[in-house]
Amino acid sequence: xxxxxxxxxxxxxxxxxxxxxxxxxxxxxxxxxxxxxxxxxxxxxxxxxxxxxxxxxxxxxxxxxxxxxxxxxxxxxxxxxxxxxxxxxxxxxxxxxxxxxxxxxxxxxxxxx
Amino acid sequence: xxxxxxxxxxxxxxxxxxxxxxxxxxxxxxxxxxxxxxxxxxxxxxxxxxxxxxxxxxxxxxxxxxxxxxxxxxxxxxxxxxxxxxxxxxxxxxxxxxxxxxxxxxxxxxxxx
Numbered sequence: 157x158x159x160x161x162x163x164x165x166x167x168x169x170x171x172x173x174x175x176x177x178x179x180x181x182x183x184x185x186x187x188x189x190x191x192x193x194x195x196x197x198x199x200x201x202x203x204x205x206x207x208x209x210x211x212x213x214x215x216x217x218x219x220x221x222x223x224x225x226x227x228x229x230x231x232x233x234x235x236x237x238x239x240x241x242x243x244x245x246x247x248x249x250x251x252x253x254x255x256x257x258x259x260x261x262x263x264x265x266x267x268x269x
Numbered sequence: 270x271x272x273x274x275x276x277x278x279x280x281x282x283x284x285x286x287x288x289x290x291x292x293x294x295x296x297x298x299x300x301x302x303x304x305x306x307x308x309x310x311x312x313x314x315x316x317x318x319x320x321x322x323x324x325x326x327x328x329x330x331x332x333x334x335x336x337x338x339x340x341x342x343x344x345x346x347x348x349x350x351x352x353x354x355x356x357x358x359x360x361x362x363x364x365x366x367x368x369x370x371x372x373x374x375x376x377x378x379x380x381x382x
Contacts, residue, residue, distance in 0.1 A: 162311075188368040199273075199360050199373030200312065245311060249368040254325055256302055257362075257371060259312040 162260030294363030
């Protein structure tokens with residue numbers, strides 16, 4: 157059972173453009189929705205996260221939008237920069253879902269200068 | 270204030286040998302999680318441990334793989350009689366038992382030749 161589906165698998169965007177990554181989940185026991193950023197040779201690092209009591213959260217150029225009824229959340233990267241080139245993972249979590257992060261398949265983002 | 274420490278960073282083993290991967294969690298963290306990442310794929314959950322206890326090993330292969338987190342010392346992921354398909358990056362994460370402050374190490378890249 158694939159609980160977390162992420163799309164697209166890869167994305168190429170021009171510098172200054174907007175990157176949008178989507179994540180769909182099945183398990184309603186998830187109650188914390190983070191996005192992780194991973195650079196080659198490194199472990200994932202928390203980028204931004206949202207709780208289900210809000211529909212949107214913004215931190216700098218990064219925004220999460222959350223749709224509880226659709227069981228989807230997305231990451232928007234505004235004014236994309238070459239340094240944003242990385243792989244992004246959604247990884248929802250819930251204490252009742254086993255107290256562990258469940259990762260999507262990842263989206264490789266390439267920002268062209 | 271060191272983060273999650275994993276060693277070795279790179280490990281080469283011949284088929285049939287044993288691989289031992291070590292993970293020292295962040296100070297104050299008593300929950301440890303192991304994930305495996307195949308090239309171009311997402312992170313797959315393997316096992317969740319607290320001090321001296323295995324909480325969830327639903328992602329561990331039934332044979333050859335084992336994990337421990339003793340009262341003293343690092344968590345160890347052991348792979349016996351390695352095969353080429355075990356070649357992957359193995360990441361350890363630690364937390365205080367919630368999703369907040371979930372921190373990953375830089376991983377151990379295992380190559381089986």
